[in-house]
Amino acid sequence: MFSIVLNIIGSLFHLYVAARLYSLAPVRKRIPAPAWWIGALLVWLLYIAGVHIGDQALDWRWWPGQFALTWLGITFVMSLCLLVADIASGFGFWWRAHTQKIRGAGALAGISLAAFALFQGMRAPVIVEQEVVMRDLPQALDGTVIVAISDIHLGAQRRSEWLARRVEQINAINPAAVLLLGDQVEDNPIGEPQLAPTLRGLRAPLGVWAVTGNHEFYGDAETTVAQFEEGGVRWLRDRQVELAPGLVLAGIEDIGAAMRRDGDITGGLARTIPAATATETKAATILMSHIPAAAIIEEASARGVDLMLSGHTHGGQIWPFSYAVQKRFAKYAGAYDVDGMTLYVTRGAGSWGPRMRLWQPGEIIKLTLRSPTAA
Structure with a gap:
């Protein structure tokens, strides 16, 4: 049951973050759509594999399992920030001239907070x-x-x-x-x-x-x-x-x-x-x-x-x-x-x-x- 919940929630976070990041003009200009979504698919498959492998094992199986949980944490934090940006811009229905800037600020905030959370989690107590x-x-x-x-x-x-x-x-x-x-x-x-x-x-x-x-x-x-x-x-x-x-x-x-x-x-x-x-x-x-x-x-x-x-x-x-x-x-x-x-x-x-x-x-x-x- 727990892995099913992680499959669904993690997949939604992953898809939302991938879609919102690719909606940013600087990303679209530099990365072709097929390359972006193939990469997103590969990361998602690694996430799903990691959820089912788990991170309790003390051998190589820890790596995909830990990646899955860490990716879940990263996409959760980024989803929060991107959602705030979407609400602020009315999901692109108002302030259209500023949607890109607001969404970009949300993405930057999400990346920054996720990096800070990783630092706090890995530093010495x-x-x-x-x-x-x-x-x-x-x-x-x-x-x-x-x-x-x-x-x-x-x-x-x-x-x-x-x-x-x-x-x-x-x-x-x-x-x-x-x-x-x-x-x-x-x-x-x-x-x-x-x-x-x-x-x-x-x-x-x-x-x-x-x-x-x-x-x-x-x-x-x-x-x-x-x-x-x-x-x-x-x-x-x-x-x-x-x-x-x-x-x-x-x-x-x-x-x-x-x-x-x-x-x-x-x-x-x-x-x-x-x-x-x-x-x-x-x-x-x-x-x-x-x-x-x-x-x-x-x-x-x-x-x-x-x-x-x-x-x-x-x-x-x-x-x-x-x-x-x-x-x-x-x-x-x-x-x-x-x-x-x-x-x-x-x-x-x-x-x-x-x-x-x-x-x-x-x-x-x-x-x-x-x-x-x-x-």
């Missing part, structure tokens, strides 16, 4: 700093620095070499702990021998911890878990640990499958942070949950969680999809206060589908924990 006051954090832990990173989507697009550069970024922060918030892989386990040594390069005295995301379960999740464990990563799958005296770290298994079948999504949280424990221990609690579902957020706050960390949304990744994402997840990017609990939903360090971001780049979160009793 930025470091975003956030201070969090935690109600029950002991004064001795005031100033503790934790790094959170989500949605790295290792696979055909990003391999261990890309991850090694992120390890360098993280180590430069000197965190006490590193938290991986899910979607560590695109789908399948990447199976690279360099993965484990790269992960072991992370320097964090309180450990490197991870929770599963929905993409782990699109492939062989248990193999992915094992491969990351070889690199020293410890998984929190509906369990909690004491990071330091007075500081608890909890993580729940991904709830994506339960959400798709309208099942129970809070059971894992209830098992991981029993209500009695949340009130009796008086420890500051950090919860890792890949998906920032409203029910999880509300339940976490009710159970005394001080800081909840999520990803999944990519911050919408390509505008204006951010509006659609926000309808699904009201709290979809940045920091929120939820009845005294801080929720941070990160845009993620990688991307899904087209390696494009409009407007914001990927991010790695540097969290400085603060105690309310610190001087």
Whole structure:
């Protein structure tokens, strides 16, 4: 079904952009119509082939698959700009003397925005700093620095070499702990021998911890878990640990499958942070949950969680999809206060589908924990 939708939508974008670009006088004068439309047909055939091949494979099949998704992103952005130009010119029925200029401006804007989105998607994620006051954090832990990173989507697009550069970024922060918030892989386990040594390069005295995301379960999740464990990563799958005296770290298994079948999504949280424990221990609690579902957020706050960390949304990744994402997840990017609990939903360090971001780049979160009793 998904590939059928991509076939139809992508084909419409492609045809619209090709037709509008060829309506520009400078293009028509330089390129004969047969050559233009034969070229457009060949690109469309490559797009269709890529949709059916997909970009999950870790061999040569990634290239046509990734081309298809990237071309979809490019033609989507260009279609938006060209549509604005068409509306402004009444699709050529008014302002006829200016139609070429308006349409040319739309084409230039589309090309520029698509290039910017590609740049934002391929550049290194930025470091975003956030201070969090935690109600029950002991004064001795005031100033503790934790790094959170989500949605790295290792696979055909990003391999261990890309991850090694992120390890360098993280180590430069000197965190006490590193938290991986899910979607560590695109789908399948990447199976690279360099993965484990790269992960072991992370320097964090309180450990490197991870929770599963929905993409782990699109492939062989248990193999992915094992491969990351070889690199020293410890998984929190509906369990909690004491990071330091007075500081608890909890993580729940991904709830994506339960959400798709309208099942129970809070059971894992209830098992991981029993209500009695949340009130009796008086420890500051950090919860890792890949998906920032409203029910999880509300339940976490009710159970005394001080800081909840999520990803999944990519911050919408390509505008204006951010509006659609926000309808699904009201709290979809940045920091929120939820009845005294801080929720941070990160845009993620990688991307899904087209390696494009409009407007914001990927991010790695540097969290400085603060105690309310610190001087």
